[in-house]
Amino acid sequence: MAVASTTETGAPPVRAGRRLRVPAWIGTVPFLGYIGVFLLLPTGIVLYKAFQSSSGGFTLSGLTALGSSAVRGYFIGSFKLCVISSVIGAVLGAILAYAVASGNPDGAVRRLYLAASGVLAQFGGVTLAFAFLATVGPTSGLLLHLSWFYDFPQGIALIYVYFQIPLMVLVFMPAIDGLKVQWREACESLGGSAWQYWRHVGGPLLAPAFLGATLLLFANALSAFATIEAWENQIAYTVPQQISTALSSEVGLNNANEASVLAVGMVIMVVVVMTGYVLLQRRASRWLH
Amino acid sequence: MSKLVAAAKKEGTLNVIALPPTWANYGTIISTFSKMYGIKVNSANPAGTSQDEVNAVKQENGTAAAPDVLDIGMAVALVNTNLFAPYQVSSWSSVPAAQKAPSGVWVQDYGGYMAVGYSSKFGTITSLSQLLGPKFKNAVALNGNPTAANAALNGVMMANLVEGGTADSIAKGVAFFQKLKAAGNFSPVSATGATIKAGTTPVVFNWDYLNLPSYVGVSNWKVFVPPGAALGGYYAQAINKNASHPAAARLWEEFLYSQAATGGQNLWLEGGARPVEQAAMASNGSINSTAAAKLPSVSGTPVFLTQTQATNAATYLSANWAKAIG
Numbered sequence: 284m285a286v287a288s289t290t291e292t293g294a295p296p297v298r299a300g301r302r303l304r305v306p307a308w309i310g311t312v313p314f315l316g317y318i319g320v321f322l323l324l325p326t327g328i329v330l331y332k333a334f335q336s337s338s339g340g341f342t343l344s345g346l347t348a349l350g351s352s353a354v355r356g357y358f359i360g361s362f363k364l365c366v367i368s369s370v371i372g373a374v375l376g377a378i379l380a381y382a383v384a385s386g387n388p389d390g391a392v393r394r395l396y397l398a399a400s401g402v403l404a405q406f407g408g409v410t411l412a413f414a415f416l417a418t419v420g421p422t423s424g425l426l427l428h429l430s431w432f433y434d435f436p437q438g439i440a441l442i443y444v445y446f447q448i449p450l451m452v453l454v455f456m457p458a459i460d461g462l463k464v465q466w467r468e469a470c471e472s473l474g475g476s477a478w479q480y481w482r483h484v485g486g487p488l489l490a491p492a493f494l495g496a497t498l499l500l501f502a503n504a505l506s507a508f509a510t511i512e513a514w515e516n517q518i519a520y521t522v523p524q525q526i527s528t529a530l531s532s533e534v535g536l537n538n539a540n541e542a543s544v545l546a547v548g549m550v551i552m553v554v555v556v557m558t559g560y561v562l563l564q565r566r567a568s569r570w571l572h
Numbered sequence: 573m574s575k576l577v578a579a580a581k582k583e584g585t586l587n588v589i590a591l592p593p594t595w596a597n598y599g600t601i602i603s604t605f606s607k608m609y610g611i612k613v614n615s616a617n618p619a620g621t622s623q624d625e626v627n628a629v630k631q632e633n634g635t636a637a638a639p640d641v642l643d644i645g646m647a648v649a650l651v652n653t654n655l656f657a658p659y660q661v662s663s664w665s666s667v668p669a670a671q672k673a674p675s676g677v678w679v680q681d682y683g684g685y686m687a688v689g690y691s692s693k694f695g696t697i698t699s700l701s702q703l704l705g706p707k708f709k710n711a712v713a714l715n716g717n718p719t720a721a722n723a724a725l726n727g728v729m730m731a732n733l734v735e736g737g738t739a740d741s742i743a744k745g746v747a748f749f750q751k752l753k754a755a756g757n758f759s760p761v762s763a764t765g766a767t768i769k770a771g772t773t774p775v776v777f778n779w780d781y782l783n784l785p786s787y788v789g790v791s792n793w794k795v796f797v798p799p800g801a802a803l804g805g806y807y808a809q810a811i812n813k814n815a816s817h818p819a820a821a822r823l824w825e826e827f828l829y830s831q832a833a834t835g836g837q838n839l840w841l842e843g844g845a846r847p848v849e850q851a852a853m854a855s856n857g858s859i860n861s862t863a864a865a866k867l868p869s870v871s872g873t874p875v876f877l878t879q880t881q882a883t884n885a886a887t888y889l890s891a892n893w894a895k896a897i898g
Binding site for chain 1: 620621622623624627645647648651709710713714716717718719720721722724725756759760761762766767770772882883885886887889890891893894897898
């Protein structure tokens, strides 16, 4: 990049054949700056506020709030919703990804599914919640007005699965593509059945990638807020909903400190999940490339 | 007053916040004020809560974008009076003493009674217990989470009064919603204009002026205030003490409390809200009597929550609401 810019501006090199000495890490500065301002700085502020008392001093009382039964309820709610939606999304998404991958690699079907997944993985929020309400809610003529649809977590998990499956297709497809045909042929030529291939070759190879992708889906569901808020907002079931309540309650229950503590709890959850994701990805990339 | 008008015109701009255009006629109020004085009104975050208003005042303090005036719930107003500038409008004496801070740091502006709005496809509702019946499956909604939204808290409190509870404890209201949930009639979808139009929330607990056909945008919509459970609530005006448009802010207050035919008090009334100077205006004849006659009828002695009662209710809800309904 540095070389390109010197030639573009037409500045004559000081001495022919000698490169302008710019350290390679310079190229990462915009990225790191962006991460610093929009990820590390807010995380730091949240951490700082979580340990700040209402009078401004240092306190650990916020952390004891994490142990209260109400707060535990929000984390359990978030956890249930994330587990259900990510496991269902991962299983169905993996099957779909395998079905698509086993077709023609340059075929229209594959292109269609990948393009649709790219779009639908981002289809969330109020629009999605309303689409479901219109389809299975009390006013729809369809599907017998599902009453369980209004129960937590199964109702909202159904909605989340809608964007979890396409995301799974996108993140899991490269792993399936990494399975070499020769491995299957080798297995078959040694007399292995399809079951034995998946039990001893394909399954173990894909397992880390599958679990890693499931964790990614988990984190994706954890941070979703607009979708569940449109589906219901008269009770806080999940941590993001309670953060919203703690920030904007107008009946005297607003507590910015509680919001920060809850956010720290979410940060911890994401760190655990994403660490697992990175480790599993490393394991997965050992074979599948 | 003419000096104030001149100073406000010189500032040329007014920042308001959390004023939905269909709420209590605010769309018309803003455009009337803007036309009358040639002042541009910036309306920020129309869907915000009262707490969002206070957060904006703190976070944007000293900037030109900070809200100049607030229309704010009493629970939030009373704990943030250090952010406000005292001001007494010229019609100050028309505001009942109980509805203003003696200094004028906040003054109640308009209000209404908690009501049940419902689609006329259900016929006529005359008591809350009807809502437990099978035809209201997944139909009954509040306007938000009662631990966050004042209107929702008052919705639960109104049910509490119907069920024989007093304003000192909201427990019977929570028990009513628990029964509603057990009957499968509680809709967790928060009521908005969109959900009402779509028919997703055909029965809604909300302030009467937010339960009008004109507000929710459907014509087959009725309003019902249960007898003996007239639970009133007023919002209040306050001026940001560090407002970057101090004269425009005060002129806005003068306009809102004006008893003129196109002043704020009558415009609120036309929006279905009860202006705080209503009694005075009825006796001096400045009230728009056509609009006043359209207000939903209310019987029994109205109840207004004291600050302690509101806090007790919120505390009870924070510990019990999710448990009862979740």
